[in-house]
Amino acid sequence: MRASIVHAPIDPAALVTEVAHQSNGATSVFLGTVRSDNEGRDVTGIEYSAYEEMAESEMAAILDETRDVFATAHSVIEHRVGALGVGEISMAVVVATPHRAASMSAVLYIVEEVKSRAPIWKLEHYVDGTREWVGAGGQESVR
Secondary structure: OEEEEEOOOOOHHHHHHHHOOOOOOEEEEEEEEOOOEEOOEEEEEEEEEEOHHHHHHHHHHHHHHHHHHHOOOEEEEEEEOEEEEOOOEEEEEEEEEOOHHHHHHHHHHHHHHHHHHOOEEEEEEEOOOOEEEEOOOOOOEEO
C-alpha cells in the first residue's frame, strides 16, 4: 500500500504492476483526468497544489481504512501536483483484491475520501485568461 503526491506524469501500467499479486482476481483502476470543460466554461489546464506531507498522510490513512473495510492489501494512490494540461492524469487509484466487488467499492471509497479530506487544491485556467480556485470552500476568480 502506498500513497504519494507526485510531480511527474502518472504511469497507470506501473501502478497496476505494483499492486499485482497472485492472490488477487480483480484489479480496479480509476484515472482522474483534466477535462476541457467545467460548468460550461472552456478549460485550458489546471494547477494543482497541496500540503504534501499532510496530503500523503491523509491518503495513507484512507488506504488503512480501506484495508480494514474492504480487505484490500494491495492498493496505491498517486495525486499529481503542478501544471497539468487537458487530458493529463491528475489522480490514479489502483486496488487489487481477490474479488471484483471489493476492488471496485474500495476504489470509489478512496476517490471520494481523497477529494473530501486531502489538502489538495486546484486552480482552473480558462480560455478567456481567467483562473478560478475550484472545490476549495468557495470559488474565487483570479486574473
